[in-house]
Amino acid sequence: MKTLIAAAALAISGLGTAALADGHENNPARPVMMVSYGAGGATDFQARIVTMTAGNEDALGMPIAIVNRPGAGGRVGWNWLATQADADGYTLGAYNVSHFVAQSIEGGVQYSVDSFEPIANWGADPAVFVVGADSEFDSMQEVVDWAKENPGGFTFSGAGLFVGHHIAALQLEKAADVQLAYIPNNAGGAGAMRAVIAGEVMGGLNNLSDAFRPQEAGNVKSLGVFDLERNSFPPDVPTMMEQGFDIDNASVNYRGIMVPKGTPQPIIDKLAEIVPTMFENGSVASRMEAGGSPMHVMTRHEVIEMWAARQETLTELLAGL
Amino acid sequence: MAVALLIPFTFQLEPASGLILLGAAYTSTVAGGAVSAILLKIPGAPANIATTLDGHTMARKGHGAKALQLSFVSSAIGGVFGVLLLIFLTPVLAQWALAFGPSHLFWLAILGVTIIGSLDGSSVVKGLLSGCIGLWLATIGFDDIMGAQRFIFHDSLAGGINVIPALIGLFAIPQVINMFAKGRKRLDAEVLEVERHPVGDAIREVLRRGRALTIRTATGSIIGLIPGVGGQIAGLVAYDQSRKMSPEREKFGTGHSEGVIAAESANNATVGPSLVPLLPLSIPGSPTAAVLLGGLLIHGIFPGTDLFDNHPDVAWTFINSMLIGQILMCVFGLYIAGLAARVAQVPNAVMAAVVLALAIFGSYSVQTSMGDVYIMAALGTGMYFLERFGLSAAPLVLGLILGPIAEANFVQGSMIANATVGIGPYFFTGALNLTMIAVVVASIAYSVWMELRYRRFTTKEDAIEKEEALT
Numbered sequence: 001m002k003t004l005i006a007a008a009a010l011a012i013s014g015l016g017t018a019a020l021a022d023g024h025e026n027n028p029a030r031p032v033m034m035v036s037y038g039a040g041g042a043t044d045f046q047a048r049i050v051t052m053t054a055g056n057e058d059a060l061g062m063p064i065a066i067v068n069r070p071g072a073g074g075r076v077g078w079n080w081l082a083t084q085a086d087a088d089g090y091t092l093g094a095y096n097v098s099h100f101v102a103q104s105i106e107g108g109v110q111y112s113v114d115s116f117e118p119i120a121n122w123g124a125d126p127a128v129f130v131v132g133a134d135s136e137f138d139s140m141q142e143v144v145d146w147a148k149e150n151p152g153g154f155t156f157s158g159a160g161l162f163v164g165h166h167i168a169a170l171q172l173e174k175a176a177d178v179q180l181a182y183i184p185n186n187a188g189g190a191g192a193m194r195a196v197i198a199g200e201v202m203g204g205l206n207n208l209s210d211a212f213r214p215q216e217a218g219n220v221k222s223l224g225v226f227d228l229e230r231n232s233f234p235p236d237v238p239t240m241m242e243q244g245f246d247i248d249n250a251s252v253n254y255r256g257i258m259v260p261k262g263t264p265q266p267i268i269d270k271l272a273e274i275v276p277t278m279f280e281n282g283s284v285a286s287r288m289e290a291g292g293s294p295m296h297v298m299t300r301h302e303v304i305e306m307w308a309a310r311q312e313t314l315t316e317l318l319a320g321l
Numbered sequence: 322m323a324v325a326l327l328i329p330f331t332f333q334l335e336p337a338s339g340l341i342l343l344g345a346a347y348t349s350t351v352a353g354g355a356v357s358a359i360l361l362k363i364p365g366a367p368a369n370i371a372t373t374l375d376g377h378t379m380a381r382k383g384h385g386a387k388a389l390q391l392s393f394v395s396s397a398i399g400g401v402f403g404v405l406l407l408i409f410l411t412p413v414l415a416q417w418a419l420a421f422g423p424s425h426l427f428w429l430a431i432l433g434v435t436i437i438g439s440l441d442g443s444s445v446v447k448g449l450l451s452g453c454i455g456l457w458l459a460t461i462g463f464d465d466i467m468g469a470q471r472f473i474f475h476d477s478l479a480g481g482i483n484v485i486p487a488l489i490g491l492f493a494i495p496q497v498i499n500m501f502a503k504g505r506k507r508l509d510a511e512v513l514e515v516e517r518h519p520v521g522d523a524i525r526e527v528l529r530r531g532r533a534l535t536i537r538t539a540t541g542s543i544i545g546l547i548p549g550v551g552g553q554i555a556g557l558v559a560y561d562q563s564r565k566m567s568p569e570r571e572k573f574g575t576g577h578s579e580g581v582i583a584a585e586s587a588n589n590a591t592v593g594p595s596l597v598p599l600l601p602l603s604i605p606g607s608p609t610a611a612v613l614l615g616g617l618l619i620h621g622i623f624p625g626t627d628l629f630d631n632h633p634d635v636a637w638t639f640i641n642s643m644l645i646g647q648i649l650m651c652v653f654g655l656y657i658a659g660l661a662a663r664v665a666q667v668p669n670a671v672m673a674a675v676v677l678a679l680a681i682f683g684s685y686s687v688q689t690s691m692g693d694v695y696i697m698a699a700l701g702t703g704m705y706f707l708e709r710f711g712l713s714a715a716p717l718v719l720g721l722i723l724g725p726i727a728e729a730n731f732v733q734g735s736m737i738a739n740a741t742v743g744i745g746p747y748f749f750t751g752a753l754n755l756t757m758i759a760v761v762v763a764s765i766a767y768s769v770w771m772e773l774r775y776r777r778f779t780t781k782e783d784a785i786e787k788e789e790a791l792t
Contacts (some may be wrong), residue, residue, distance in 0.1 A: 038608075045615045067689055071480020072463035079476060108463075108470050155740045161468050181740030186465035186729035187548075190611060194548060194604045198419035201737060213603045217625040290621030 030062045033092040033257065034085065036077025038070040042125075042189075042207070042293070043255060047094045049287050050122045050279050059278045064092065073160055074099055075109050082111035087260045089267035092119070097254040101310050102162040105318050113311050114261065117268055118303035120275040121256035123288070124296035126227035126249065127168040128211045128237065129156075130196055130220040131203040140224045140243045143203060147178040155181045156203040157192035162318075165192070165205040168226045168251035170317050175245040196220055207253060208233060209292045226251045233294065250313040254296070256303060272300035324350070324612045336620040336632075340639040343616050345646035347609060348404075351589050352396040352650050356657075359388045359581070360664045361676060363493045367484055367553040367722055368588040370715050371560035373492065374440075375573060375580030382576050386658050390523030391578055392585040393654030398527065399538045399586030400647035403593030406542055408640060411597050418546045418598045418606065423734035424748045428757035429547065430727035433554050435764040436561045437716040437723075444711065445772050451712040455720020458482050458700075465725060466732050477692025484553075486684035486697040487721055491714040493680040494701020500673035520655050530579055533563055537583040538590045545591025548598055548606040553722050557715075559587030565767055593643065600624050600636070 033051060037043045048066055055063035069077035078100050081093040095116065104112040129140060137143050147154040158165030161184050169182040183201055185191040189210050196204035197219045205226075212233050214220045222237045228249045230239055240247040257275060259268060278284070279297045288295050298306065324346050331339030354365025359376035372392060379388035406414065421429075437452035438445040461472045462481025473479050527534060537559040544555040563583035564573040573580050596613070598604040603624040605611035617624055620635075628636045667675070684697040704714055738747035748754060 039612065041611070041615065045619055049619065069690065070688060071483075073468065075463060076476075076480040079479060083476075103468075106468065108468075153740050155737050160466065181736065183733055183736050183740075184466050185733065186725070190605050190614075191548075194419070194598070195422075197602060197604065198422060200422040213623045213625050213627075216623070216627065217601075217603070219602060287619070287621075291618040292623065 031060065031064045031090045031092060032067050033064050033094060034077055034081055035066055035068050035094045036070065036074035036081075036096075037068070039068050041070075042209070043094055043096060044068060045291070046123055046255060046288065046293050049291070049293075050284055052287075053278055053281045053284060056278075056281075059274060059281075073103070073163070075103055078103075079110045081258075081260055082115040085260050087262035087264075089259065089263050089271075091263075092257050092259055092271075095254075095256055095258045097256075097307065097310055098167050098251060098314060099163050099253075101307065102167065102314050102318065105311075105314055106162050113307045116258040117261055117263060118300055118307060119257040119259060119268070119271045120279065120300060121254055121296060121298035121303050121306070122279045123255040123293055125164075125207045125209050125253040125255070125294055126225050126231060127164050127205045127251045127253070128208045128222050128226065129168075129172075129203060129224045129240075130193075130206055130211050130215070130222050132196055132199055133219050133221060135202070135221065137203070137223065138221070140240065140245065143223065144176040144178055147176075147180055151179040152181055154178075154203070155183055155201040156205065157183050157185050157195040157201045158205040159189045159192050160184045160186070164207075164251045164253040165189075167314065167317060168205050168247075170320075171226065171247045171251060172240075172245065174317070175240070175247050193220075209294060212292055231294065233292070248313075250310065250317070254298075254303075254306065256298070268300075324609050324616070331616055331619070336622060336635050337638045339616065339620065340635060341642040343613055344639050344642035345649075347613065348400060348589075348592050348643050348646040349650045350609075351592055352393060352400070352585070352654060355392040355396065355585055356389065356654075356661055359392060360385060360661060361493070362496060363676070363680070364488055367488060367718065368556050368591070369584070370488075370718055371556040371584035371588075372581060374560065374584075374715065375575075375577050376584075378574065378576035379578075379581065384518070384576065385661070385664070387518040387523060387578075388576075388581055389658035389661060390518060390520055390655055391527060391581045393651050393658065394524050394527045395534060395582040395586035396589040396654070397647050397651035398534060399541055399588070399590035400592055400650075401644060402538045403542050403545060403590040404640065404644045404647065405593070407593035407596055407600075407643075411601055414546055414594065414597045415601045418548060418594075419602075419604075420753060421547045423730040423737065424751075425753050425757055426547070427727055427730040427734055427748070428754060428761060430723045430730065432757065432761050432764060433558070433719060433723045434727070435761055435768065436557060437719050439561065439564075439768045439771065440557070440713075440716045440719065445768055447711050448713070448716045451707070451714075451716040452720040454707075454712075455717040455722075456724040457720075458487070458717075459721045459724025460728075465729050475692075477690070477695060480688075482696060482700075482721065483687060483693055484718070484722060485687045486693040487700055488718055489680045489683050490697035490699070490701035491704045491718055493676050494698065495705040495708050495714070497673045497677050497680070498702075498705045500669040500676075503669055520658075523655075526578055527582055530582055533567070533579050533583055534586050536566075537563060537587040541587030541590030542594045544587075545594035546597055546606070548604065554719070555591045556584040556588035557719060560584045565771075589647070600628060601626075 033047060035044050035047050051064040054060045069080055074096060085091045101113055103109050131137050158169055173180055185195060189207050192204050193206050193210060193214060195201045197214060208231055211222055215222050222234060224240045224243055225231055225237050226240055226247055276297050276299055285295060324343055327342055327346050331342060351368050354369040355372045358364040358369040358372040359380050362373045362377040364370045364373055376388045376392060438448040440448055461478050463470055463479060540559045540562060541555045544558060560580060560583050563579060564570050567579060595607040595610050598606045599610045599614060605614050622628060622632050622635055680697060681694055684693045687693055734747060735744055738744045
């Protein structure tokens, strides 16, 4: 029996050490960046690419380790960053706007735009409206006309509720004054795209970067980009504005780095100065381009403005729900 | 998991080398999960749950080496068949994989639910009860589609119950407690004689059961094709079908070779087909396939026509690496089978501590979260008491896995149905829906018939005897 107790004690002391590593006593020797989505997802692999030169002398001089805290559409990770992470300047987080702003407006989470300090933005991925390759629709106007004749009958997929695609769907309904049937998919953007290609739904909203591949392969047609300007990736897809819909860039999925509120100002200033130059590194840009991930570097001040603007638009859009 | 961990390493490698690494890891993890399933009754992944049912019983009887050999040989055969399907039939099968919409996936999940009851063979009612607990556990957290919060009393539960910590807790912890409970016995009292088993015999045995092997491999491949469901339930469905069709059905669950062969050939046969929608259409068919997609993109390789037109060398290197990976995995597996089976000789006291440490480490490392460790410990302790009432872990985990599939597809399907044809026609018409419903009805009818037929023969004493023989 003594052996047993000793063995159990040994195992439980292992538990104790693990708990300690998770706690606050442990000051990390190098920066850690929390990604609130699983390893291998778009946010994760972009985060890994844009931070891969952090160890260079002209950047931070030390590599950034990526830690994934996935769950509940990012809510688990952002809750952790807002309430439990150390604001010591070593703990960074990746943000997805509109996701976390929309979730904080929806409620039930412990963060809002005021819980975090932005550092810099690395990417922007606008939403695009796609239909199957053999669809009868060739422009957004045709979609809207059909939907006006069949209120609530036009089914289209997107990556979930309170994400960029959902925002874009709300914008479209408002701007065109139609009722549509938005079907959130539980398998994210990939599942939403599958539903379009398989013909389960009549159309879909998806990330421009993810819609590009099936379009090249001849499986879908892209009808409109939900951004202020056309994108250089498929330059022939018109914006919604060009097609006469008053839709701005509120649904664009911005990705960047932030820190929890309370991080010392000198560290924020230093990171805000270095991180954008790190994103602009040539090897980062070429790898991002190869992966079809649109880059869009913004400084801390630009991001602060963007967050504030997003907070305002989304509060108004989501108020009707 | 292994694939996700390896992705960062492939950044620095040539695309071909990186993909060989990912392809080989992808093929091996499913088969590797059988080792702990057989020796420790802890399935390495949801795919290996069915393997515990007969595999671990074999190991307990001292046939651990044989069980491992059977599992690796049938894994390799199933796996090679799956990859061959991927090579030769991708264009045809890709269209078929797309045919499964929300209504069909919903019925598929319901088919899984009908298996729950008969899974551990002792009592349908108790099986269903464990299944219901699993289904309830699956609702915890923010729901996938509407974002509604359910049963979140603590932050750790916000993300829901992750299947891996649940799997570890439900299977490992009751055993650890049992081992400690038996601790008063002398340490060397229970050491089993491990029977050596020639590899040739295992291969012959697998081939002798050719009929089971072919049917299960085919079942696995077909289920592997269906996006989003794939590997997690293929092993269980195949095991269940094997038992229902076998003339020796009462031997299942008592250490029957065919149980191991069915489960492992089917779950490995899903590996190749799960990539069928990915390579031509760039739609990942499983979570691991999604991670692989990330790994391809990072090298600037887009699955789809681009992959085969512009990078045929990379595409074929990747596919061939999976084929060779299957065979090497089998050779390596057969080599370690002899050594690994000695695990059965480790005294309970040492074993309990080792399993407890591994359980904690394993749960923590999935999402580097202590919350998962607490969930694992809580579920495991609860399971220990449930086992006292004759409930078992396998149906519970199956409920946990099937719950979200059934729910999400029902919600999506009904949203589409409401906007178009209405719920009735959407879920109950069409050849595929009707076929699925027919299979579900047949499965329920069979369970009822078996329950009625066998209740007459099985008395309470028999059941107790059987349970005692196992523990």
